[in-house]
Amino acid sequence: MDHQTIKQTGRLLLMFFALSFLLSSCYKDNEEDLYPDGNNCVTENVSFSKTIQPVINNNCVSCHSGAGASAGIRLGNHSEIVASIDGGRFLGAIKHEQGFSAMPQGGNKLNSCAISQIEAWIAQGKLNN
Ligand code: HEC
Structure with missing residues (x-):
């Protein structure tokens, strides 16, 4: 050259x-x-409306809303979601823990970032933010 x-x-x-x-x-x-499972999972000041509700709308509400909601569990809004978490069956179900029915039923487990964000949002006081 x-x-x-x-x-x-x-x-x-x-x-x-x-x-x-x-x-x-x-x-x-x-x-x-x-890369929802990468190191860029934001768990500070998690917003209910921007982060938590969309995950639940996309993965849970098809079965868990209205009069015929599966297991009588409704997850259509902030207070229904909080009530389900306080009922003590929510986290075990989404984390596929033993003794719980794995949710979303028949679907893929939520990605680890979504689960971390839900846990962080709970720890931050389950705000309707
Ligand atoms: C395809 C329908 C379907 C979807 C989607 C679904 N569920 Fe369920 N869910 C059910 C049915 C049916 C039951 C009751 C029967 C059972 O426990 O298996 C149930 C039960 C539950 C329970 C009680 C579990 C227990 O062990 O007591 C919780 C909490 C729950 N769902 C939360 C969720 C959440 C959160 C999501 C979304 C991440 C979700 N579900 C998505 C159908 C669904």
Whole structure:
């Protein structure tokens, strides 16, 4: 390779790295969505409306709402969710502990970040925030 070719290759490589850096920094915004089990699980000041309720809406409410709610357990709003947690069967069920019915029934276990966030939210006082 002559000098000119080396220079051009170097420039191309530099552009390639700059571009991949730019692209990866765009992705950073969504790290939590992309890697829910990673080290980026935020458990400080967990918001009920932004974090807890969407998880329960997406995974539980199809069976646990309305008059025909499974096991009579309703999880449609803050006070119903708090009542279920206070009833003492909620955490064991989502953590698939022995002696509990594993929830969501017939579905995948919630990811470990979601479970940590629920536990953190409980420890922070089960706020309707
Ligand atoms: C496909 C329907 C379905 C989904 C989805 C579902 N459940 Fe259930 N759940 C049931 C049924 C049916 C029962 C009662 C029978 C049993 O205990 O297996 C039950 C029981 C429970 C119990 C009592 C468990 C026990 O051991 O006493 C809790 C707490 C519960 N569900 C919470 C949840 C939560 C939280 C979610 C979401 C993460 C969820 N469920 C998703 C159908 C469902």
